[in-house]
Amino acid sequence: MAVLEKNTMISLAEDAVKAALKQGAQDAEAYVYEGQASNIGIELGQISKTNRIIDRGIGIRVAANKAIGFAYTNIVEDQKAIEKAVSGALSAARASKPDPDWNGLPQKKNYSETHKTYDKKILALTSEELVNIAATMLDAAGQVDKRVFPIEGGIGSAYIANAIANSNGVTGFDRGTVIECSVATLAKEGNSVTPVCFEFNAGRTYNLDPAWIGREAAKLAVSALKTKPVETKSGKVILTQFALQDLLSYTLINAIRADSVQRDQSPFKGKLGEKVASENLTIYDDGLFAGGLHTWAFDGEGAPHQKTPVIEKGILKNFLYDNYSARKDGKESTGNASRAGYLSTPGIDTTNFHIMPGTKTAQEMLSEVDDGLIIYYLQGAHSSNPVSGEFSVVATPAWKIKNGEITHCSRGVMLAGNIFELLKNISVVGGNERQMGQLIAPWIQVENVRVIGQ
Amino acid sequence: MKDLIAKITNTATQKFGAKYAEARAQKLYKTSLTLKEERVEAAKQGIENGVAIRVLVNGAWGFASVGSFDDAILESAVSDACRMAKLASARLKTPIKLANTKVVNDRVISKPKKNPADIQMEEKIKTALSINKASLGFDKRIKSCSVDYFDLTGTSTFANSEGTFIEQDKLYVWSRITASAASEGVFTFSREEIGSTAGYELFDTQVPEVLGVKVAKLAIEQLNAKSPKGGKFPVVLGPNVVGVFVHEAFGHLAEADLALSGGVLDSNLGKKIGSDLVTFYDDGTIEGAFGAFKYDDEGVPSHKTLLIKDGVVTGLMHNRETAQKFNAQPTGNARAEDFRVEPIIRMRCTYMAPKDQSFEELVKGVKAGYYFKSFRGGQANLDGTFQVGIQEGYEIVNGELGSAVRNASISGSTLETLHKVDGVGKDFMLDPGRCGKGQTAFISDGGPHIRISEVVVGGSA
Numbered sequence: 021m022a023v024l025e026k027n028t029m030i031s032l033a034e035d036a037v038k039a040a041l042k043q044g045a046q047d048a049e050a051y052v053y054e055g056q057a058s059n060i061g062i063e064l065g066q067i068s069k070t071n072r073i074i075d076r077g078i079g080i081r082v083a084a085n086k087a088i089g090f091a092y093t094n095i096v097e098d099q100k101a102i103e104k105a106v107s108g109a110l111s112a113a114r115a116s117k118p119d120p121d122w123n124g125l126p127q128k129k130n131y132s133e134t135h136k137t138y139d140k141k142i143l144a145l146t147s148e149e150l151v152n153i154a155a156t157m158l159d160a161a162g163q164v165d166k167r168v169f170p171i172e173g174g175i176g177s178a179y180i181a182n183a184i185a186n187s188n189g190v191t192g193f194d195r196g197t198v199i200e201c202s203v204a205t206l207a208k209e210g211n212s213v214t215p216v217c218f219e220f221n222a223g224r225t226y227n228l229d230p231a232w233i234g235r236e237a238a239k240l241a242v243s244a245l246k247t248k249p250v251e252t253k254s255g256k257v258i259l260t261q262f263a264l265q266d267l268l269s270y271t272l273i274n275a276i277r278a279d280s281v282q283r284d285q286s287p288f289k290g291k292l293g294e295k296v297a298s299e300n301l302t303i304y305d306d307g308l309f310a311g312g313l314h315t316w317a318f319d320g321e322g323a324p325h326q327k328t329p330v331i332e333k334g335i336l337k338n339f340l341y342d343n344y345s346a347r348k349d350g351k352e353s354t355g356n357a358s359r360a361g362y363l364s365t366p367g368i369d370t371t372n373f374h375i376m377p378g379t380k381t382a383q384e385m386l387s388e389v390d391d392g393l394i395i396y397y398l399q400g401a402h403s404s405n406p407v408s409g410e411f412s413v414v415a416t417p418a419w420k421i422k423n424g425e426i427t428h429c430s431r432g433v434m435l436a437g438n439i440f441e442l443l444k445n446i447s448v449v450g451g452n453e454r455q456m457g458q459l460i461a462p463w464i465q466v467e468n469v470r471v472i473g474q
Numbered sequence: 475m476k477d478l479i480a481k482i483t484n485t486a487t488q489k490f491g492a493k494y495a496e497a498r499a500q501k502l503y504k505t506s507l508t509l510k511e512e513r514v515e516a517a518k519q520g521i522e523n524g525v526a527i528r529v530l531v532n533g534a535w536g537f538a539s540v541g542s543f544d545d546a547i548l549e550s551a552v553s554d555a556c557r558m559a560k561l562a563s564a565r566l567k568t569p570i571k572l573a574n575t576k577v578v579n580d581r582v583i584s585k586p587k588k589n590p591a592d593i594q595m596e597e598k599i600k601t602a603l604s605i606n607k608a609s610l611g612f613d614k615r616i617k618s619c620s621v622d623y624f625d626l627t628g629t630s631t632f633a634n635s636e637g638t639f640i641e642q643d644k645l646y647v648w649s650r651i652t653a654s655a656a657s658e659g660v661f662t663f664s665r666e667e668i669g670s671t672a673g674y675e676l677f678d679t680q681v682p683e684v685l686g687v688k689v690a691k692l693a694i695e696q697l698n699a700k701s702p703k704g705g706k707f708p709v710v711l712g713p714n715v716v717g718v719f720v721h722e723a724f725g726h727l728a729e730a731d732l733a734l735s736g737g738v739l740d741s742n743l744g745k746k747i748g749s750d751l752v753t754f755y756d757d758g759t760i761e762g763a764f765g766a767f768k769y770d771d772e773g774v775p776s777h778k779t780l781l782i783k784d785g786v787v788t789g790l791m792h793n794r795e796t797a798q799k800f801n802a803q804p805t806g807n808a809r810a811e812d813f814r815v816e817p818i819i820r821m822r823c824t825y826m827a828p829k830d831q832s833f834e835e836l837v838k839g840v841k842a843g844y845y846f847k848s849f850r851g852g853q854a855n856l857d858g859t860f861q862v863g864i865q866e867g868y869e870i871v872n873g874e875l876g877s878a879v880r881n882a883s884i885s886g887s888t889l890e891t892l893h894k895v896d897g898v899g900k901d902f903m904l905d906p907g908r909c910g911k912g913q914t915a916f917i918s919d920g921g922p923h924i925r926i927s928e929v930v931v932g933g934s935a
Contacts, residue, residue: 073539
């Protein structure tokens with residue numbers, strides 16, 4: 021099915037806004053989304069499934085007497101369905117309670133140009149080519165070792181487009197591409213099964229190395245076959261991007277959201293300008309990062325994306341704002357209103373959360389550790405206390421580092437502590453940056469982490 | 475609707491060479507609300523129409539989803555699904571086959587006492603607001619409280635090329651309450667979820683004011699709690715923790731797709747992996763329970779599936795594909811979140827069967843350990859490592875409950891831990907929840923109080 025044209029999407033949004041104003045809304049906003057994705061899937065060691073998903077819809081947010089209503093529909097071809105959504109949003113608002121803090125929708129501002137977010141090559145990929153890429157990855161994993169079993173994975177390409185309009189004259193359209201290729205493997209020997217080891221490439225432009233993905237996932241699984249316990253103690257831990265992503269998304273990210281701060285849910289409240297982390301740590305929320313998985317011209321309510329310093333050399337610089345929380349603090353939105361397609365209202369989230377890299381290579385980092393652990397994957401990070409930052413998680417698995425070399429794998433190792441203490445104990449920030457979901461980060465070495473062995 | 479989807483399955487088999495085809499057309503109506511500190515963030519409602527098409531061509535799956543009932547669009551989706559499946563099948567080593575299941579013709583009508591679709595938005599806001607107010611008013615150290623409310627009604631119409639045709643109503647009512655408390659630099663957090671497939675009458679038993687206070691109390695109690703010691707300890711687990719343990723530590727391993735993926739259960743079918751006290755079920759037939767339904771998204775009737783009996787693995791949760799591989803009966807566990815995704819093996823209501831001990835007896839048997847009453851998140855890995863975070867916990871000293879502990883978690887190997895279950899209570903409770911496996915599924919889990927002789931407790935002290 022052909023994608024909706026830019027003009028069609030913008031007029032869908034603008035017409036809905038006009039209709040809402042006509043029906044008595046004080047503020048109105050319409051967000052139109054379209055996603056078309058093709059996936060080739062690996063299951064139980066073979067390419068055995070495919071899917072093609074087309075999803076489009078419109079979400080309408082209105083304010084009537086400072087009360088907010090929202091309605092959506094995925095029937096965009098039918099003018100009546102859209103009108104029904106508009107009146108649904110208004111009736112929801114009229115049923116709701118006024119919010120004294122409501123202070124309007126974003127004002128019209130200029131958008132910056134985004135880079136490396138749209139690649140025609142991704143859209144031109146045929147199903148045959150996708151199957152071949154998946155096969156290359158699968159074969160590479162299988163060739164590493166007979167004990168490796170690729171359990172799932174695949175390759176997916178997608179086209180995504182957003183249009184927005186509001187009653188302050190904001191109109192925007194942006195579109196982009198995404199490609200993702202991944203495989204999850206485990207290794208089996210006798211009765212011993214390793215944890216799932218995962219590797220991937222994901223990006224906005226076509227730049228894949230499927231053989232590398234297959235090989236790396238398989239190598240990790242094989243290295244997790246033989247395990248030895250580690251002792252319970254506090255020590256050095258290198259966190260890879262997988263572990264960082266898990267840990268940070270349930271703790272630090274919550275603490276820097278302006279709504280958490282305003283609701284007394286962040287230990288960072290009142291700490292702007294103070295030292296909250298090791299001086300090695302600098303983090304930007306960069307919604308314009310070239311090729312970033314979350315790079316778009318504007319956010320979920322049409323505020324321009326920007327690059328916001330969050331922590332610079334350990335000093336807390338800014339919180340992340342949407343328009344609502346910004347108005348409450350007398351500030352400007354930082355462009356962090358995030359939206360799950362057309363199905364919901366925006367909420368504050370990071371764009372590309374960029375931990376600035378240091379200079380050391382992975383090899384240099386490992387070689388300088390005399391006694392420690394390296395953690396790839398974590399389990400249970402979502403059970404962390406999002407307010408206090410306390411966590412108690414399992415490494416699945418951990419690898420022991422002795423005299424600069426990875427010596428063996430260990431299962432069931434627990435890490436416990438507090439993310440905000442952990443930030444202060446960062447001793448090395450690597451140079452091996454990579455992108456993983458909202459995180460762009462290198463490896464990070466932390467001192468004095470509580471490790472509970474078996 | 476019947477003609478529309480019959481046409482899809484006919485086109486797939488007759489025109490595009492599919493050996494099997496199914497279509498699932500859905501009309502869904504959703505309402506949701508978020509309240510924070512008595513402020514309604516947004517009152518939301520939505521309508522979704524769409525069709526999921528799944529075909530088997532030369533032993534490979536093709537799936538397509540479109541948000542439309544338009545003939546031409548559906549035909550192009552069927553064609554896409556068949557073409558892509560055919561391409562993928564070129565590399566197949568083991569073509570996919572489906573276990574037989576009986577042809578069904580049925581109309582399943584939900585009969586709520588209070589249909590959420592008939593309840594006005596004002597009323598739903600009022601309910602959420604009472605929860606919110608009760609929580610915030612409980613203690614001035616409560617700093618924030620969020621109430622999420624969600625309901626879904628609608629119809630899912632399923633047909634396949636074997637002649638099955640099922641029109642099944644869908645109904646869910648769900649709410650989550652979270653509260654945070656702060657005092658003297660200590661931040662705590664608590665949460666509670668309720669849910670039902672019966673109707674809005676859920677709030678007749680889950681009284682909003684009581685619910686609000688319950689969540690607030692949990693956050694306040696943790697303020698004075700201490701960090702637990704890390705290490706191996708005996709523990710007594712409450713039904714809420716037992717539920718998530720059964721779900722995470724065992725349930726996922728008993729999903730046949732994950733067992734086939736190399737999970738530890740594949741090699742343990744028919745073997746004793748737990749103490750005699752351990753009996754687990756996954757039951758899709760409990761009326762009104764979150765996660766219960768009459769037919770799954772492959773048109774298979776939902777079963778009560780025995781997973782472990784007296785410590786011996788007796789069965790797995792199947793879809794038609796895995797049932798064929800194991801030469802077993804499909805159990806009705808194939809579920810899809812909506813028409814945008816394909817059905818995969820999911821749990822329904824997963825629980826441990828009660829035995830005969832009282833809570834006091836269980837606690838009495840512990841010299842130095844913990845009582846973990848409710849959880850905050852849990853996760854498992856295919857190698858059988860699990861982790862469950864604890865929201866509400868207490869020390870046990872010389873057989874008696876002691877001080878509260880916060881931010882604890884338990885972890886271990888499922889297969890070792892099930893052997894260490896040395897006491898099972900006579901009480902029983904099911905809690906609703908949501909499970910993520912790429913898609914979200916509404917589920918329940920639970921059981922009685924149990925005692926485990928040794929488990930790793932993660933604590934920072």
